[in-house]
Amino acid sequence: MSETPSTLRQLASQLRQRLVSPRELLDDAYAHIESTEPRLHAYLTLTRELAERQADDAERRLRDGDPSPLCGIPIALKDVLCVEGSETTAGSKILAGYRPPYTATAVERLFAAGAVCVGKTNCDEFAMGSSNENSAYGPVGNPWDVERVPGGSSGGSAATVAAGSVTCSLGSDTGGSIRQPAALCGVVGFKPTYGRVSRYGLIAFASSLDQIGPLTRSVEDCATVFSVIAGHDERDSTSSTAPVEDPLPGLDAGVRGLRVGVPDEYFAQGLEQGVRSRVEDAMRELERLGAELVRVSLPSSDYALATYYIIAPAECSSNLARYDGVRFGMREQRPSLLDMYMTTRDHGFGPEVKRRIMLGTYALSSGYYDAYYRKAQKVRTVIAREFARVFEDVDALVAPTSPSVAFPMGDRSDPLSMYLCDVITIPANLAGLPAISVPCGFVDDLPVGLQIIAPRFQDARVFRVAHAYERATEWHRVASPLAPAA
Amino acid sequence: MTQAVATGSATAARGFEPVIGLEVHAQLLTRSKMFCACSADYAGKQPNDNTCPVCLGHPGVLPVINRRAVEFTVRTALALDCEIASFTKFDRKNYFYPDLPKGYQISQYDLPLSRDGHLEFQLDGALVRCGITRVHLEEDTGTMHHEGDVLQRATSSLVDLNRSGVPLMEIVGEPDLRSPEAAREYLIRLRQILVYIGVNDGNLEKGSFRCDANVSLRPAGTESLGTKVEVKNMNSFRAVHRALEYEVQRQAGVLAAGGALAQETRGWVEAEGRTVSQRSKEYAHDYRYFPEPDLPPLQLDEAFVERVRSELPELPEARRLRFQSQYGLKPYDASVLTATREEADAYEELVAAGVPAKLAANWQMVEVAALANELRVTLAQSGLGVKGLAELLTLLDAGTINGPTAKELLAELYLGGGDPGAIVSARGLAQVSDESELAALVEAAIAENEAAVADLRAGKEKALARLVGHVMKATQGKANSQLVNKLLRERLGG
Numbered sequence: 003m004s005e006t007p008s009t010l011r012q013l014a015s016q017l018r019q020r021l022v023s024p025r026e027l028l029d030d031a032y033a034h035i036e037s038t039e040p041r042l043h044a045y046l047t048l049t050r051e052l053a054e055r056q057a058d059d060a061e062r063r064l065r066d067g068d069p070s071p072l073c074g075i076p077i078a079l080k081d082v083l084c085v086e087g088s089e090t091t092a093g094s095k096i097l098a099g100y101r102p103p104y105t106a107t108a109v110e111r112l113f114a115a116g117a118v119c120v121g122k123t124n125c126d127e128f129a130m131g132s133s134n135e136n137s138a139y140g141p142v143g144n145p146w147d148v149e150r151v152p153g154g155s156s157g158g159s160a161a162t163v164a165a166g167s168v169t170c171s172l173g174s175d176t177g178g179s180i181r182q183p184a185a186l187c188g189v190v191g192f193k194p195t196y197g198r199v200s201r202y203g204l205i206a207f208a209s210s211l212d213q214i215g216p217l218t219r220s221v222e223d224c225a226t227v228f229s230v231i232a233g234h235d236e237r238d239s240t241s242s243t244a245p246v247e248d249p250l251p252g253l254d255a256g257v258r259g260l261r262v263g264v265p266d267e268y269f270a271q272g273l274e275q276g277v278r279s280r281v282e283d284a285m286r287e288l289e290r291l292g293a294e295l296v297r298v299s300l301p302s303s304d305y306a307l308a309t310y311y312i313i314a315p316a317e318c319s320s321n322l323a324r325y326d327g328v329r330f331g332m333r334e335q336r337p338s339l340l341d342m343y344m345t346t347r348d349h350g351f352g353p354e355v356k357r358r359i360m361l362g363t364y365a366l367s368s369g370y371y372d373a374y375y376r377k378a379q380k381v382r383t384v385i386a387r388e389f390a391r392v393f394e395d396v397d398a399l400v401a402p403t404s405p406s407v408a409f410p411m412g413d414r415s416d417p418l419s420m421y422l423c424d425v426i427t428i429p430a431n432l433a434g435l436p437a438i439s440v441p442c443g444f445v446d447d448l449p450v451g452l453q454i455i456a457p458r459f460q461d462a463r464v465f466r467v468a469h470a471y472e473r474a475t476e477w478h479r480v481a482s483p484l485a486p487a488a
Numbered sequence: 489m490t491q492a493v494a495t496g497s498a499t500a501a502r503g504f505e506p507v508i509g510l511e512v513h514a515q516l517l518t519r520s521k522m523f524c525a526c527s528a529d530y531a532g533k534q535p536n537d538n539t540c541p542v543c544l545g546h547p548g549v550l551p552v553i554n555r556r557a558v559e560f561t562v563r564t565a566l567a568l569d570c571e572i573a574s575f576t577k578f579d580r581k582n583y584f585y586p587d588l589p590k591g592y593q594i595s596q597y598d599l600p601l602s603r604d605g606h607l608e609f610q611l612d613g614a615l616v617r618c619g620i621t622r623v624h625l626e627e628d629t630g631t632m633h634h635e636g637d638v639l640q641r642a643t644s645s646l647v648d649l650n651r652s653g654v655p656l657m658e659i660v661g662e663p664d665l666r667s668p669e670a671a672r673e674y675l676i677r678l679r680q681i682l683v684y685i686g687v688n689d690g691n692l693e694k695g696s697f698r699c700d701a702n703v704s705l706r707p708a709g710t711e712s713l714g715t716k717v718e719v720k721n722m723n724s725f726r727a728v729h730r731a732l733e734y735e736v737q738r739q740a741g742v743l744a745a746g747g748a749l750a751q752e753t754r755g756w757v758e759a760e761g762r763t764v765s766q767r768s769k770e771y772a773h774d775y776r777y778f779p780e781p782d783l784p785p786l787q788l789d790e791a792f793v794e795r796v797r798s799e800l801p802e803l804p805e806a807r808r809l810r811f812q813s814q815y816g817l818k819p820y821d822a823s824v825l826t827a828t829r830e831e832a833d834a835y836e837e838l839v840a841a842g843v844p845a846k847l848a849a850n851w852q853m854v855e856v857a858a859l860a861n862e863l864r865v866t867l868a869q870s871g872l873g874v875k876g877l878a879e880l881l882t883l884l885d886a887g888t889i890n891g892p893t894a895k896e897l898l899a900e901l902y903l904g905g906g907d908p909g910a911i912v913s914a915r916g917l918a919q920v921s922d923e924s925e926l927a928a929l930v931e932a933a934i935a936e937n938e939a940a941v942a943d944l945r946a947g948k949e950k951a952l953a954r955l956v957g958h959v960m961k962a963t964q965g966k967a968n969s970q971l972v973n974k975l976l977r978e979r980l981g982g
Contacts, residue, residue: 084548097547104541106548205547209781238550239783317781320580323591324545328647339645343584366582366776375778 007166007485010075010223017064017074024057024064024074024118030486031076031120034167038484041148042165044158046081046139047089048121056118063116071226073116078171080159081122082129083109083214084203088119092205093127093137093155096350097331106203107238108172108214108231115230120168123158127352128322129179129207131155132423133414136354141411144187145482146448150408153183153423156217160187163217166485170218170227174204176211177310178403178427181439184217185403185451188441188482190224190468191217195459196434197242199228200235206321208314209240211431220478221440221469225249228461242459249462257470258292263396267303268426274406276445281402284442284452284471288400291470298392298399302385306429307421309385312365312378313432318355319362325350357417386433393457398467401426403439403451426453436461440468441477449477502744504705506736507713508671509663512678514688515628515696516560516655522627523551523594523653530650531694543653545589550782553578557625557655558786560687561601562796564657565623567681567803570605572793577785578625582776586647587630595658597777600624601788607661608805609677611670618674619662628654657687663702663713668732672725675699680804684829692723699728704749705739714739715749719763721756731756735763807832815845824853834867834874841878847885851877855895859902871905872898880908888912890919892965921968923975926959929967930975933958944980952976 016022032048039045053076060074079085082092084102091097105113113119126136134142134157142157144150145165152161156173160183163171173180175193184191192215199214206212216227232246264285269278289295327333327346334345351359365374392399404423414420430437435455442452452471456463472478518528524542542549562572579597605620630649634642659678665671679697682688690697699722704714719735722728735754742749754763802810804826811822811832826832831852838848856867856877867874877898884894889912897908897917912918920926933955934941943951952973959972 082548084546090547092547100547102541102546102548104546104549201548202550203548206782237552239552240550240781316778320582320592320776320778323582323584324547324589326584326586326591328586329544329589330546339586363776366778368774368776371776371778 007219007481008169009220010169010218010226011071011220013075013169014071014073020064024060025054027074028053028057028076028118028120031167034165034486035120035162038145038165038167042143042145042161042484043140044123044142044162044165044167045078045121046091046093046124046158049085049088049119052085052088053118053120056113056116060116060118068116070115070230072112072230075117075170076120076168077112077117078120078123078159078162078168079109080125080129080156080171080173082125082174082205082207083122083172084205085109085119085122088122090122090205091139092129093125093139094325094350094352094355095138095332096325096346100331102203104203106214107200107235109203111231112172112227117170123156123162123171125158125173126155126179127355128205128318129155129174129176129212130318130354130358132178132182132420133409133411134158134183135411136352138352144408145484146188147408150410150448151186151413153186153404153408155179155183156191157183159217160184160189160191163187163189163219164482164484166481170216170223172214172227172231173217174207174212174214175427175431176207176314177431178424180215180217181427181437181451181453182404182423184439185453186408186449188444188449188451188477188480189217189219190221190438190440190472190478191215192224192228192438192464193430193436194228194232194461195242195436196431197240198232198246198436198459198461200233200238200241202235202237206317208317209321210317211310211314213431221438221465221472222250222253224438225253225462225465225469228465232461244459247459247462249465252462252466253469255466255470256291257288257467260293260398260467261296261396262288262293262467263296263298263392263399265298265300265303265392265399265401267300268401272405272422272425273402274445277402277404277406277450280443280445280450281400281452284475285400287474288467288471291474293467296396298396300385300388300392300429302381302388303429305381306385306432307425309378309381309432310424310428311361311421312374313382315358315362316365316375316378317362319359319366322351322355322359354417382432385429389429389433389435390457397456398460398463399455401453401455403427403453407445407448407450430455434458436464438464438468440472441480442471442475443477444480502740503708504736504740504743505708505710506666506668506732507663507704507706508665508668508732509702510661510665510671510674511700511702512659512661512675513698513700514564514657514659514682516557516657516687517689518554518556518560518655520554520556521653522554522557522625522655526653528654530654533650535646535648536650538650539652543589544649545591545652551594551780553783553786554655558601558788559796560655561623561625561657562788562793563685563800564659564682564687565602565605566793566797566800567685568605568607568620568623568659570602570620570623572602572788573599574788574790575599575785576601576788578780578783579777580780581626583773585629586645587632587649587652589630589649589652593626593629594780594783595626596624599785607674607678607681609673611673616665616670616673618664618670621660621662623657623659626656626658628652628656663704668729668736671701671732672729675725675728677804680827684804685801686829692725695723698723701728701732701735703732703735703739705736705743714743715751717749717751718753719756720753720766721758727756727758730761731763734761738763801829804832811835815839815849817845817849821849821853825849830866830868837874838878838881841875841882842885843878843881844885847881851881851898855898859899863903865903871903872901873905876901876905876908883908883912887921887968888918890966890969893917893919917966919968920963920966921971923971926967926971927975929959929962930955930972930979932962933976934979941980
């Protein structure tokens with residue numbers, strides 16, 4: 003294994019000392035992407051022109067003493083994030099060639115901070131999947147073993163950070179789509195509290211669950227990017243107006259005296275033995291650092307997956323109705339309107355997207371709404387209340403991120419076995435909680451992720467616990483076989 | 489009287505009583521659209537020019553509630569005596585159509601902004617009270633332009649999304665109306681209120697005020713409800729009346745022949761004067777309503793509702809009754825003078841300026857109305873203005889000028905404007921009221937019109953006018969005609 007790849011913080015420091023220029027960093031990134039893309043396929047679009055312009059801007063800003071830690075830093079964006087004028091497909095054929103007329107708020111904030119966008123990363127179609135095999139443009143390889151999946155749906159975003167092409171990417175997490183690929187690729191991935199980061203410009207999968215978050219190689223980098231993208235946006239009415247607590251000042255506060263809950267239910271469902279022991283090692287490490295581990299129970303967790311697979315498809319069935327061939331993206335021209343609609347959507351959407359549209363349409367249908375959607379919303383409330391009750395007693399929760407390590411491509415053709423990948427990440431989405439995945443070891447040279455969950459709007463506490471663990475361990479320093487020599 | 493006859497024809501629909509409920513969609517006069525910053529006024533714009541990523545339904549966009557639209561809806565609901573919900577939310581109504589860019593309309597389903605109101609109005613001397621089920625807020629769709637005359641035969645269609653996202657208020661009425669006349673009157677009153685409170689421009693032809701009707705029949709004297717037919721495509725009060733008349737007769741015909749009605753949607757075809765079936769119940773949409781996850785529920789606090797209530801203007805019906813009692817106006821005059829807020833405000837301004845109530849009413853309803861109609865300029869918009877008219881009528885009332893002079897000045901100054909008092913003195917238009925001056929002219933008139941004097945003495949009262957006319961002519965129309973009358977009668981002992 004090669005040397006520790008750089009972090010965002012290290013690059014920022016080199017830029018500030020004029021040891022390297024934004025243009026040089028960008029060239030390095032593209033050179034590395036070029037050498038790894040044939041095996042990884044982490045990108046759908048490279049935004050060279052935009053990146054060069056941004057790098058030159060950053061160069062000027064650095065000369066003028068710009069203090070932003072992101073100024074001149076190459077980043078990658080999941081292809082569900084709109085960038086004005088750059089092709090944005092959400093991994094779907096139906097949006098082939100679509101160039102948004104506007105830029106997502108979170109992306110705008112990164113650009114305003116001087117970040118340099120190298121490209122749009124591959125993902126499961128409309129962020130629906132846990133292996134990236136649902137991308138209409140082909141799967142992504144895992145940098146630790148390119149025959150295996152990187153996880154999903156932010157697979158490209160996780161893989162490119164793990165491969166060392168960029169130090170930071172943005173993903174989106176609806177049921178684990180940042181944390182699970184972060185775990186499978188051995189990087190840090192954070193899903194903020196629902197409402198903490200604006201969703202404006204994020205191509206919606208399930209509006210009440212979606213959040214944008216960063217993937218990085220260190221907890222500190224993750225907190226740095228989070229603090230740039232977080233905060234109220236008047237264009238997103240579900241974004242919170244509560245002030246954002248800057249996670250950086252308290253990052254080193256440690257875990258001594260914190261009560262950390264271990265939910266019984268998260269260690270039950272089909273958890274691989276190797277993953278269990280790595281996570282248990284991590285828990286002992288936290289204990290050694292002064293945290294008090296407390297067994298807790300979240301009894302409704304068993305219903306989380308079923309609840310999620312009612313609510314998310316219901317919202318997606320409505321959110322994806324706009325892809326009708328009328329205004330943008332693909333159109334299959336036909337003599338009648340109905341025929342045009344049906345053929346466009348039949349040819350434009352992949353099987354998993356169609357499956358979820360059908361599930362959601364059914365769940366919202368007259369006569370079934372009460373039995374499915376309304377019931378699921380009630381269970382969702384119960385799950386959120388259980389978390390709230392447990393958080394009266396503990397400060398944070400720890401759990402595995404994924405029940406398994408990266409699995410071989412094509413291994414999980416049965417949708418239900420694929421859905422089970424997210425069984426431990428989904429509850430945090432249903433309850434709107436902040437949660438992170440940090441590297442906590444390996445099983446057969448494949449990374450394992452530790453998940454840390456905190457109460458709503460305690461995003462800073464998630465970083466604090468994760469940082470304490472990371473500082474005491476070396477897992478995040480282990481580079482993937484595809485990482486560049488430092 | 490014509491209305492009474494028409495009502496008779498409808499209720500005499502072979503022993504059936506019509507049951508009619510109206511749904512009105514009214515565009516709100518807000519500056520911006522319901523969920524984005526685009527202008528809500530799309531008139532005269534190039535197709536698809538009045539749009540942004542939000543109202544075009546681009547991937548990733550989110551709606552933001554227009555607070556002014558909420559306020560306008562609450563204002564309307566209060567004017568219709570509705571209860572305002574303290575907790576309300578938006579829902580998605582899902583269906584596919586090219587004029588609906590998101591594939592769903594943001595509307596309100598089970599928790600509307602308001603419910604349980606009513607609208608009262610007079611019809612043929614009786615009070616009609618129609619319940620208002622609910623008033624809620626939603627967004628308008630775009631518009632379609634079909635190549636070919638109708639959709640069914642169109643070879644291609646173009647979509648214009650300038651209207652997409654304009655705030656739209658839906659006012660659902662209870663099925664409390666019992667005749668096409670009652671339905672038309674309900675609509676006229678509802679439109680009047682919306683225009684009065686400044687939330688809608690009341691334009692049926694342009695579709696900023698639209699109406700659908702649900703019509704069923706039941707045997708007269710029973711309380712059962714028959715099969716309901718929805719009638720669409722009516723874009724004038726006359727069309728509503730004709731369509732409902734037609735539909736009532738059609739349904740009565742089917743039922744009288746022992747047939748059964750289909751639950752369906754029918755469209756009014758103005759040119760053919762009939763309704764045609766558009767969609768039957770089997771093809772009814774399942775809209776799959778669910779709460780809009782992009783918008784948090786709306787909590788309307790009491791202070792907000794009370795503020796809107798306190799700013800509500802006096803409504804037309806209340807104002808009409810007040811005009812009758814306060815100004816001693818006849819019911820018809822009061823209703824004409826309160827037909828629009830502008831009209832009623834002008835009237836009250838005249839009276840406040842000292843013009844006697846009857847005089848102001850007569851002039852506003854006859855002379856001013858004729859000019860406004862002829863020139864297509866309202867009094868408030870005219871050069872003369874309400875102030876100028878008040879001054880003119882004050883001169884008339886004080887006897888400074890006479891009626892004919894006032895009429896001439898009104899016609900002259902209506903568009904161009906000017907100070908009536910100054911013009912009267914500059915041109916010497918003041919009325920001649922000097923008794924000795926007029927007495928001399930009366931003498932001359934008598935001397936020069938022997939025939940008229942003889943006629944008058946023979947009891948032909950009309951002859952007096954010829955003598956008055958003589959005096960008027962001698963003063964270039966400025967003589968005080970009342971005084972001339974008096975002097976003539978004294979002189980001739982009439």
